[in-house]
Amino acid sequence: MTTATAERAPRPARTPGRASGLLPSIRRAWNKHWYAWAMVAPVVIVIGVLVLYPLGYGAYLSLTNATELNSAKNIGPVHIPATYHFVGLHNYWQIISGRDGDFYPRLEWTVVWTVCCVAVTYSLGLGMAMLLNRPMRFRLFYRLALILPWAVPAFVGVFAWRLMFNSQYGVFNDLVTAVGLPAQDWLGTPFAQKVAVIIVNVWCGVPFMMVATLGGLQAIPTELYEAAEMDGASPLQRFTNVTVPGLRPVTTTVVLLSTVWTFNMFPIIFLLLGNNTTGDTDILVTFAYQKAFSGVSDYSGAAAYGIVILLILVAFSTFYRRRAAAEQS
Amino acid sequence: MSATTPAGARSRGRGERGPAASLALHATLLAASAVAVFPVLWIVFISFGPDNAWQQPGQVLHHLGLANYRFVLLHSSFPRWMLNSVIVAGATMVIGVLIAASAGYAISRMRFPGHRPLMWTFLVTQMFPVAVLIVPLYNLMGRLDLLDTYLGLVLVYCTIAVPFCAWMLKGYFDTIPREIDEAGRVDGLTPFGTFWWLILPLARPGLAVTAFYTFLTAWGEVAYSSQFMSGAHYTLAAGLPTFAGSERANWGAMTAGSVVIAVPAALVFLLVQRHLVTGLTAGGTKG
Incomplete structure (x- = not known):
């Protein structure tokens, strides 16, 4: 049984x-x-x-034209009341119609980022778990080493990567020049930045995947493998016919969680690139954050983005869980 | 059995490998471990150098010293931030695990109206774009007079950690046989008594994992802490970047600070990681 099947038809109704x-x-x-x-x-x-x-409150703000300029504020002893007003779905229309010019490019990159990160993280995590799930020497050592990126707080890991990527003094350039190649500006171009954030996110995310799939692998009875082997199944066939179905419950949950987390992954992009970004690496969440906190804060626009992000994720997970439940029964 | 085992290896038993397969296995795992560990070791290495060591990593070996640590621990507000972090993370852990466990137990054992919407809400809260909740939360906290207080930050962290923990603990409670509850009931315990005296002690490994997860969430959180707290109440994650932000960026102090933050977390993590496997699988997959 999975959580996916336990509530077969989840409905977002809050109160029965x-x-x-x-x-x-x-x-x-x-x-x-x-x-x-x-x-x-x-x-x-x-x-x-x-x-x-x-x-x-955010949903309400998203229906107004609130910005930093027309919100209530206190300047010294003078209280200036809020002057923003209700504008209906205007903000959403700006976003959905693509008129603000940012939504679709950001959405496209967010999807690419999520798919890349989840796919790579899951494959690597599964691969490592399968390697670890066999008797061998130094197993505990490998396991502890591989889990380490999860054990250090994310901002520490990101900081380490930032030092290593540094174009003037970073260790990557020391290595590259030592081999005789020209030094690279690792975080210079938008494309390089995108690759870098994906690498760092994968580095941070693999241990969780590994631990979760390792637990799943250990729950698959060995007899199934023995039986498959008796029937003459090749290693590949054993993988597709025993391992993959046996892991499905874990996979379903882990992929869903990790998709949601990656879609909303704020700290890694924000901390790795800081202010040295052209905006091309912003996913929807970091873009909304910039909207709310940089320049003239656009509270209503940021709130509308937030609601749109939430709706995308709710739609995705509803669809995903329905399909997972259907596949299982 | 590894996929590289040749067909002629049939005579070997299950789980045995040829030398070549063994070599490939260990080489892969070693390489992967190196990638996983290197960034962390790198920061540790740099932190033992002088404060501009990150610009000349080659020089670190000739100038090994604890200058960065001395600065961080004795001449900065770092210990203060550490105390704040311990208070906030500790309180989040205790409150978070208690309410997550009680909710997880109710969801695991009782069928009540609101059961399904609640599980759904737990999942949906994972989808909330943190960056967007900050503004309304800031206003709300201001109105409740909770800005810049430990309690405010603890409550905010609970909302991040509790849904996931309740979900995990529900899965864990599901693996404990219901007969135990029934036995408790027969002996005249209330449902809460059963939960408190019988189930909680049995769920200790699961509780340890959730407790640790909650602690780590609070220990490493950046965004809320740096927006909601000021000066004296900074937690580690909010305070550390100020080393780099001052007029003269002190990256050496930042590396040393990072190490001091990471070491206790990593040690405890590595100690509980065995339970982590069971805890996560139970929580993630059992319905």
Whole structure:
């Protein structure tokens, strides 16, 4: 069973519609379920106040023309009230129609970035897990070494890469010049920057994949492999017919989570490139952040971007889980 | 068995390899380990040099010293940030794991209205673009007077870590037989008593992993911390970049600071990583 199958038809409805009217039925539900509700209450309250409320507020902002200039602010003792007003779906129309000129290029790169990162991370993670999942010497050592990028905080890892990529003093250029090749500007061109952020993100992400798939591999009964071998299955056939189906539950969850995380991956791009970027490497999330915090802050535009990102992800994961559930049954 | 095993190797038992396959296996793993470890070792290496060591890595070996560490630990606000980080991450860990465990248990054992939407909400919160929630959250925190307080930051971190932890713990609780709950009930324990006295002790490995995950989330978070906290309340991740931002960027201090931050996290991580495999699989896959 996977979480995907456990809730076969997830619906984004927040409240079940049975609280309508009838007092006795509410009382009965309360008597029956108050215990469960009490136990989930802390989580619901924290999420409700700190996630859903800001989300609602963001959704409201996205329907206005709020910027730094017309928001409420205090200059010294003088309080200037907000003067922004409701503009309906104008912000969304700007985005969807491509009129702001940024959305589609950013979306395209975000998709490329997500697909590349998830595909490479997953393949490498699976490969490493399969290598580790066999008896050999020094196994613990390899395992600890391979897991290390996950163990150090992301900003430390990114900082290390930034030092190594440095065009004047970085270790990569020392190596390259030592071999006799001309030094490269590793973070110079937009294309190089894109490759660099993908490399760093893969470096940070492989350990999680490896650990998760390793757990999945260990859950596949050895008898299945033995039986397949008895039937004369080649290593490749054993991989496609035993390993891949056996891993499916893990794969489904891990790929979904990692897609969502990568799509919203903020720190790596932001910290690796800092301000030395032309904007070509911005994915939707970092672009929205720039909109909200650099120059004249465009709160409503950033909020609209946020909602669009959220809608894309919700649509994707609904579709993904439906398909995963259908495939499994 | 590796894919490179030749057909003639049939006489070997399962899991045995020829010398060539062994060599290839170890070579691949060594190369991969090197890539994984090198950036971290590099920072450690640079941190032992003088403060401009990153410009002349070749010189580090001739000038080995602890100058960077001395500066960071004795002459900067680093210890203060460290204390803040320990407080915030520790509190996030305790609060986060407690509420995630209780929610995870309820979802695992009880069927109640709101059960499915809740699981769905946990997944959806993973999709929230952090960068966009910051502005409304900032306003909200300001209104609740929680800006620049430990409590405010702890609560924000809980929203990041708790949904994933509740999901993982739910999976973990699912692997504990229901008969144990029933036995507890027969002995007159309340559902919460069962959870507290019987299930929690059994779920210790799962709790350890979630606790650690929560701690690490708070320990390394940058965006919220640098926007919500000021000067004296900076956590490590927010404070560290100020070494590079001051009039004279001190990259040496930054490398030493990074090492001091990474070492405790990495040590604990490597200690609990065995549970991590079981914890993650249980959480991720069992429904």
